[in-house]
Every structure is written in C-alpha cells, then in structure tokens.
Amino acid sequence: MSGKRISLIVNGESVKAEVLVNRLLSDFLRDDLALTGTKRGCETGVCGACSVLVDGDVVKSCLSLAAQVDGKTLTTVEGLGRIGDLHPLQESFMAHGGLQCGYCTPGFLLAAADLLSRNPDPQDAEIREALSGNLCRCTGYQGIVDAVRNVAESTHGN
Amino acid sequence: MREFEFLEPQTLTEALAMMSEYEDDACVYAGGTALLLAMRQRMLSPGFVVSLGKLDELREITFNPAEGLRIGALARHSDVARAPDVQAHYPMLAGMAGGLANPQVRNQGTIGGNLCYADPATDPPSCLIAMDAEVTIAGPGGERRLPMREFVVDFFTTALEPGEILTHITLPPPRPDRTGLYRRHLRTPAEHRPVANVALTFRDVNGVPEDVRLVIGAAVPVAQSMTRAEDFLTARAITLDVAAEAAAMVAEDIDPISDGRGEEAFRRQVVRAITRRILAEAAGLNWKDAAA
Ligand SMILES: Cc1cc2nc3c(=O)[nH]c(=O)nc-3n(C[C@H](O)[C@H](O)[C@H](O)COP(=O)(O)OP(=O)(O)OC[C@H]3O[C@@H](n4cnc5c(N)ncnc54)[C@H](O)[C@@H]3O)c2cc1C
Ligand code: FES
Ligand code: FES
Numbered sequence: 001m002s003g004k005r006i007s008l009i010v011n012g013e014s015v016k017a018e019v020l021v022n023r024l025l026s027d028f029l030r031d032d033l034a035l036t037g038t039k040r041g042c043e044t045g046v047c048g049a050c051s052v053l054v055d056g057d058v059v060k061s062c063l064s065l066a067a068q069v070d071g072k073t074l075t076t077v078e079g080l081g082r083i084g085d086l087h088p089l090q091e092s093f094m095a096h097g098g099l100q101c102g103y104c105t106p107g108f109l110l111a112a113a114d115l116l117s118r119n120p121d122p123q124d125a126e127i128r129e130a131l132s133g134n135l136c137r138c139t140g141y142q143g144i145v146d147a148v149r150n151v152a153e154s155t156h157g158n
Numbered sequence: 159m160r161e162f163e164f165l166e167p168q169t170l171t172e173a174l175a176m177m178s179e180y181e182d183d184a185c186v187y188a189g190g191t192a193l194l195l196a197m198r199q200r201m202l203s204p205g206f207v208v209s210l211g212k213l214d215e216l217r218e219i220t221f222n223p224a225e226g227l228r229i230g231a232l233a234r235h236s237d238v239a240r241a242p243d244v245q246a247h248y249p250m251l252a253g254m255a256g257g258l259a260n261p262q263v264r265n266q267g268t269i270g271g272n273l274c275y276a277d278p279a280t281d282p283p284s285c286l287i288a289m290d291a292e293v294t295i296a297g298p299g300g301e302r303r304l305p306m307r308e309f310v311v312d313f314f315t316t317a318l319e320p321g322e323i324l325t326h327i328t329l330p331p332p333r334p335d336r337t338g339l340y341r342r343h344l345r346t347p348a349e350h351r352p353v354a355n356v357a358l359t360f361r362d363v364n365g366v367p368e369d370v371r372l373v374i375g376a377a378v379p380v381a382q383s384m385t386r387a388e389d390f391l392t393a394r395a396i397t398l399d400v401a402a403e404a405a406a407m408v409a410e411d412i413d414p415i416s417d418g419r420g421e422e423a424f425r426r427q428v429v430r431a432i433t434r435r436i437l438a439e440a441a442g443l444n445w446k447d448a449a450a
Contacts, residue, residue, distance in 0.1 A: 132260045
C-alpha cells in the first residue's frame, strides 16, 4: 500500500506528513500529531467525540481519511483555546456545568464553535440541533445548551 | 481496514478509465462517511479506492429558470441546504438536506454518495422522487439519464452498471403553483436516521390538488410512490377525513422493512401517522383536531 504526502494547517501551524492511505484522520491527529484532545469514542460516526473543524466545518474525524485533508485547514480543541487563554465557550462550559467527565467536551466545543460562527445568536432549538451529532453520557445536555446560549448572549448583550 | 491504493484522478475521464481498468476491485470514494464504515467492517475490501475529491466540477450547484437546478454528485448535504438558489426556489429540498443526519455528517457526506450507497434509512430518495428529479450517469460508453424513481432498485442496490459514476442530479424548473412538503420520523431525537419519511408535492388548483406525488421512504426497502393514494387525492379537496383515508391506503399498500429499529407493524403505523399529518398540514389543517 502506498503512502501519501499531505500538507495541511493544524491549529494555525503548517504540518507536512507522510501517511498510509488507510490512516483515519482521528488516528493521525492523536497518534502522529499527539493532539489527544480529539477523542475516539464509537469510531462509527455516532458519538461525535472525534469532531474537528475542517475549513471551518465540523466533521467527524473517525469518518475521514488523513489523505482527505491534504491542503485543508484544521482546528482541534487544542487550537480553540489554551490554558490561560481559554475560548469563551470553554469558560462557559465550566461556568454552566457543561461537562462532568469531559470525554465528550472537545467534540461539543467544536460543534458549538461551528454553530456560533454561522449563527451568532441561536435559539435553544437551533443549539440542540447543532449539537445533535454529539452524545454526552453525563450532563443530561441542559448544562451544555446553557453554556452555549450564554456565550451567544454575552456577545450579543441580550 | 484492509490495505488499498488511493487514486486521485484529476478529471472525470481519468476516473472512468480507472474504474474500467480495475473493474470489480475498484470503488468510487466521495465523502467516505458510508464507505469507510463498510471497509472497516470488511463488508467491502476494494484494492483500489478512486477518490473523486479533485473533481471540483462535480461539486457545483447551478440554477437557471429555464432548465432548473443541477446539483453535482459531490455536493455535500450542507452545500445543498445552504445554496441560495436551493433555498429560494426549492425550499423543500433545502429543508430536507439541512435536517438529515447531523451537522458533521452533512458537512462531509455527499448527495451522490447517499444515493449510490442506497441505504434505505435515508432521506433524499423519497424527496427527490416527489420533486421529479433525474440523475445523470457517466460510464465508459458515454452519458445516460434516468428518472430518480428508477435509480435505486433494491436494498443497497442501484441501477449503476460497473464502472459508472453518478455525476449530477437535476430538478425541473420550479412552478409557482406547485407546492411540496417533506417530513421524517425518528424514534428518538438521538437516532439520526429516519424510521420512515414522506414527501408530498402537488399542483394547487384553487385549493384542490392535481398531479399529486406522495412518496414513502426509509420504512420500505426502496422509496416508493403511493399510486393508489395519489389517484385518490387527485382533484379532491383535502379534509381531515380524506387525509385519514389516504393515510390508511398508504399504510396498507407498503411492504415495510422489519428490523431492530422498527418492526413491520410499527413502521406501518408510523407511515400512516406521518402521511395523515403531512396531508393535513398541506391543507392548512391541524391533524390533532381529529382523533383518527
Ligand atoms: C451517523 C450517521 C447518520 C446518518 N444519518 C442519515 C440520515 O438521517 N439521513 C440520510 O439520508 N443519511 C444519513 N446518513 C448517511 C449519509 O448521508 C451518507 O453516509 C452520505 O451521504 C454518503 O455520502 P459520502 O459522500 O460520504 O459517500 P461515500 O461513503 O464516499 O460513498 C458511498 C457509496 O457510494 C458510492 N459512490 C459515492 N459517490 C459516487 C458517485 N458519484 N458515483 C458512483 N458511486 C458513488 C461509493 O462507491 C460507496 O459505495 C448517516 C450517516 C452516518 C454516518
Ligand atoms: S468516534 Fe467519531 S463519531 Fe464516535
Ligand atoms: S461529560 Fe461525560 S460524556 Fe459528556
């Protein structure tokens, strides 16, 4: 099996790598780039723990080959905010009980970031729809919806 | 996942040549959301994966009032849902594409991949049949066009011949007097795939439907036009009783799938309920007013 040279931008940095063509994007991010914030859950496209942004659109990295993101711009949770300089969504998830064990959190953050980039002032129903590709076994979801709504409200002042 | 070669043709001609060269050992790859799962479960183990990723011309969505809408097979569900021309002229299609699966799958799965995989538990087939869509297929011998209703032939089986590639989907120009609705039913909000869906279009002649299309999907192996109910509804004003009668006919005429997500009897009831509701809604009635 041949490899493929890919070059992409991950969290603002340019990355060049040689990957096996059957390498999953989620494995590439975690095992080759050591970006372990992206989680592997179901690995069948259901749970959303592996969500990342590709060219600004949230996708499930377990349903993609690394070979497919050649030339693209990716954001993982590590690129959303950093310790000491967290993204408003990360602050809000902490403030509103948007997480307990935290395993699902990176995926929810990226799905929420995609939503707010297109729709800065969503209704609750729109928040729930935007997060419908992500599962959480701990929070019961309400804390997550509250966290997202709160970021929208604090940037919109209503 | 077994090993394979990942081929990235630059043109459709090159892609078709690769498909002819590697025949049964080759497989078209679009977004990969369906294929990767099948390959990881080793249901499919192609030696050559022919990625359409570089064929940008297959991504385009174009509209003109004389010819209608043309959607490239590589357009993602989210591209279809967000295209201004689709939103303006085909709101039923925009709503369907923007409501299926979940945001992540819509951002990666293509409409072509959805149709070619022919999984019954999907949304586009019934909606596209009700909108009189056609598909264009390129193959070693040239191009051919088929009505959408002839494209999916059975569970996971389409009319594609070996080596053929779906290039685009076309919809006739919108007609101001033609309206349509699409509705899907999920068992729980956490389940992405519909257990049943229904698409309805008709020409509204002073409140009376003509040229009715009523198509059921997901509950049946292949999305199906409900011809007996279509005839019954033609030239008949929709009341709650008419809606209930047509819905009962539809429930009787289908041969539902029975599996872990829903047994036959359950799916029949769901189909009856969503058909009654969509008809009531189309007529501006509240289905809750009748306890049928
Ligand atoms: C978690 C989840 C939930 C989902 N929920 C829904 C839902 O609610 N409703 C719904 O409708 N769908 C749903 N889907 C299915 C989804 O829409 C499809 O997986 C997707 O559209 C397939 O497109 P793709 O580009 O990823 O196809 P691929 O995986 O790349 O290809 C699928 C198949 O089609 C063939 N193929 C692809 N493109 C072409 C072409 N142009 N010509 C010839 N053959 C081609 C491939 O060889 C392969 O056999 C869901 C999927 C997942 C993973
Ligand atoms: S690990 Fe990708 S969706 Fe669950
Ligand atoms: S916080 Fe534990 S799964 Fe969501």
